[in-house]
Amino acid sequence: ARTVHDIARLLGRRDGIQALEAEIAEAIVEHIRAETMPFDAALAPAAASYLAGELAVANPVLMVSASARGLVDALRARLTTAQAWAGFEQALAALERRPGARWALVREWLLALCADPEHAADARHVDEAAGLLLLGEALALKPTTTGLHADIEGLLGEHPRIAEGRMRLAVDDFAARLREHRDRFVPGYRRYQAQRQALAEREREAMRLDAFKPRPLSSFVRNKLINDVYLAVIGDNLAKQMGTVGESKRSDLMGLLMMISPPGYGKTTLMEYVAHRLGLNFMKINGPALGHEVRSLDPAQAPDATARQELEKLNLALEMGNNVMLYVDDIQHTHPEFLQKFISLCDGTRRIEGVWKGRTRTYDMRGKKFCVVMAGNPYTESGEVFKIPDMLANRADIYNLGDVLGGMEEAFKLSYVENCLTSNPVLAPLATRDLADLYRFVDKAEGRPFSANALSHSYSGAEVNEITATLERLLKLRDVVYRVNQQYIASAAQADKYRTEPPFKLQGSYRNMNKLAEKVSPAMNEAELQRLVSDHYLGEAQLLTTGAEENLLKLAELRGVIDETQGKRWAQIKRDFLRNKAMGGEDADVGQRVVAQLADLSEGMKSLASVADAREPVAAAPWPALLAALEKLAVREPAPAPVPVSETREADTAPSASALLTALAPLVESLQARTEQQSLLLGELVRLAGQGGGREPALSETERQAQLEKALKEFSDRLHGRIQR
Known part of the structure; x- marks a missing residue:
């Protein structure tokens, strides 16, 4: 020990000290295991470090705290007074070959002594006092009078170690807790952090959380129409759904924002930009992926994997609750029964039934930063019917991005x-x-x-x-x-x-x-x-x-x-x-086409009748003028006198006349046929006039009908006279 310490002191190399401490610590652990002593093996490195430092001096002397010495003296005095000290020593002697049992026996006596309030403060020195009692005479010991603890007063915080504003701070206790924190808590916390990070990454990939962050297009331009029109109306609706800051905040949060337009007008881009500016998670639900077959919010009832994934995303948005914009896109491809599920979410109750991880739940969105936006295209080329439940439409603010709002054409x-x-x-x-x-x-x-x-x-x-x-x-x-x-x-x-x-x-x-x-x-x-x-x-x-x-x-x-x-x-x-x-269209049958034609004829007759009713009164017919014209037609004009032609000229023009007669033959035949038709027409008029003149006009006939009968009778009489002449 002295050698390795000299090397560290003179040459600055501590490898020898570390090796010595490791060797002593290994020996301590082996002794604890061999004797089954109730010691924590984690304390072996600290004990080895202390022993290596004490053994480096010429005459090693182990330090003993005054508290440990006080516990030993108090136990001896108590047992001596009770005349039990001799029995205590005999019990220890009987356990000479069992160090673990001897240690346990002495420790039990000292713990019983510390149960007395007089010695309760020295309970943490029980192990040191037990070692001093067992090995005190075999080792060179030196008690220290330095105080190892202090009371800190005037503390205002709440902590398990603070009682009535006072906390006792002991050097050895602090060192033990620091060692515990360094050797066990910090490594354990780091392992916990790594495990939590791995779990979060796995769940983030499973839930695709990165896809829910709004990312407006780099080509997005906040134009004048958005600034002056759209942001104002969208802001009013979101204020109604999520509330505002200040005294003007509404207590009856409700509503739905519905954006409709043909494709290509930027409905999704605009709402993603709004979600980005408001710091909301943009939960976009794809309507075509759901289709007309999805009528429930339960992912287990989805017809395919894509529809199930969209329903799981929708329920995740409901589970998140706060800071969420639920955006259902292309609702014209969804079933009206599916849209009906959002009616209660968009009224004053702000509740909706959902399914999360196989369990039904009722989500209450009152007071939460949650809004619902739907977008669709009612102008489908295929003629697909655009159906929105009436109760949902009544709760929605509807804006058409493809149409011109009043006064905003420019x-x-x-x-x-x-x-x-x-x-x-x-x-x-x-x-x-x-x-x-x-x-x-x-x-x-x-x-x-x-x-x-x-x-x-x-x-x-x-x-x-x-x-x-x-x-x-x-x-x-x-x-x-x-x-x-x-x-x-x-x-x-x-x-x-x-x-x-x-x-x-x-x-x-x-x-x-x-x-x-x-x-x-x-x-x-x-x-x-x-x-x-x-x-x-x-x-x-x-x-x-x-x-x-x-x-x-x-x-x-x-x-x-x-x-x-x-x-x-x-x-x-x-x-x-x-x-x-x-005609009723290509798909109509014969009956439908006939009915359509009859309906058109009926409408045409009604229109003619309305025109006739609305026409101004017609002036009286000019019967005398008409009668004079018919008489003129009935008079046969005398044939013109033939022009005398010389025989010589007739002989010269004979070939030309023959050709001319041949060319005029069809015209002559046509004129003769026309004359015959006119004769037939005159004869028919005479017959009708004769029939009309045979009866007197009834008393119920109008004045105009009477005038007509009279004129026809006069015309008949005159025409008969002309024909007879």
Whole structure:
């Protein structure tokens, strides 16, 4: 021991000390196990370190605390007074060869002594006192008078070691607890942390928690329409669902936000951006993955794995409860019975029945930062019915992102340009700068006053011209896409039985605008721009299920570029469409078509009757004038006198006359047939007049009918007289 300590003191190398301490500690542990002594083997390294330090001096002397010496003296005095000391020594002598038993016997006596309140404070020195009593005469011992404990007073905290604001701090106790903390608690805590981290990583992968963090697209532009319109209405709804800070907070939290529009208007992107700004977990439930077969929130009843995964995500959102935006996307692909499950969640009770890990639970969302958002497309090309339960719709604030809100047409049209900035290489830098620059460039492109000094960024003259030229072309495309959008929504919202032309299915969304903006360059002329639009929508039309031709013709009409041939074809298609609709459609049977035709005839007769009723009174018929005209027709005109022709001239013109008669023969026959028809007509009129003149007008006939009978009678009499002459 002295040698290794000298090496450490003179040369600074402690390997020998460490090896000696390890050897002593091993011997202590072996002795404890061999003698079955009630010692903790973890204390062996500390005991070995103390012994190595004491053995390094010339005359080793072991230190003994005054408390341990006091316990030994108190036990001896107590047993001597009771005349039991001699018996105690005889018992120890009997256990000479059993160190473990001797130690246990002495320790039991000392613990019994410490049960006395007078010695209770020295209970932690029982082991030291037992060693001193057993080995005190064999070792060189030196008691110390240094105090090993102190009382700290005036403490205000709550702790098991603090009693009445006082805590006793002992050096040996502190060293023992520090050793316990270092050797057992810290390694155990580190193992616990590693195990917890591994478990959390495994569960995070199983639950896909990273997928629930909102990640707005890098191309997202917070345009004027979002700032001025959408954020305001969305904020009002979320305040109704989650509450606000301050005295204006509502106590009746309820509601639902429903966003509808055709595809490509940024419903999901907008709500993901809102969730990101509010610090909410974005729990997106995919409607098409659920399908029309899912009607329950129980994952066990899901028809396939994808539907089960979506239901588990939905129930996880309910289990999380706080800081959650539950976003159900494409609800037009879900069953109305499934949507009915959210009715109670969206009213004042804010409760919903869910299933978590196979057990049904009732989730109460009152007072929690939880909101429900649904999105869908009611304008489906396939004609799929968009059904929302009435009670759910009554609780929802519904906004159509594809339609123009009142007074916001300019902001809506401008949003087409704002959202396609990142798609065009010339305009992409504007997306990362102040959008006020974009609005000034738009003013310049539209012919309004412009000043380059008002721009927040320094642009060269070439850049200004290039950006302006690009925006001029984009604004033209914007107008076309906007008209397509308006026509699409108007057509999709119209019932088939009221249509006057085929449905229009081409879309004018932000996505279409971005596709067009990618290919726009400032050097394009008008013809190239028109060709770009035509090519784009030609590709879009080819993906339609039916009606590609009529949609392209309607698009040409909207753009004002339809030619004469296309106009005739479009008119024919509309006529055929109306005729087919009148016939009941392709799927109608013969009976339905007949009923449809009869209904149209009935409506036509009603319309004629209404027109006749609404017509002004007709003036009295001019019977005298009509009678005079008929008499003139009945008079046969005398044939014209023949012109004398000389024999010589007749001989000369004989071949020409023969050819002329041959050519005029069909005309003569036609005139003769016409004369015969007129004769038949006159004869029939005479017969009718004779029948009319044979009876007197009834007293119930109107004045006009009487005048007609009288005129016909006069006409009959005159006509008979002319024929007889």
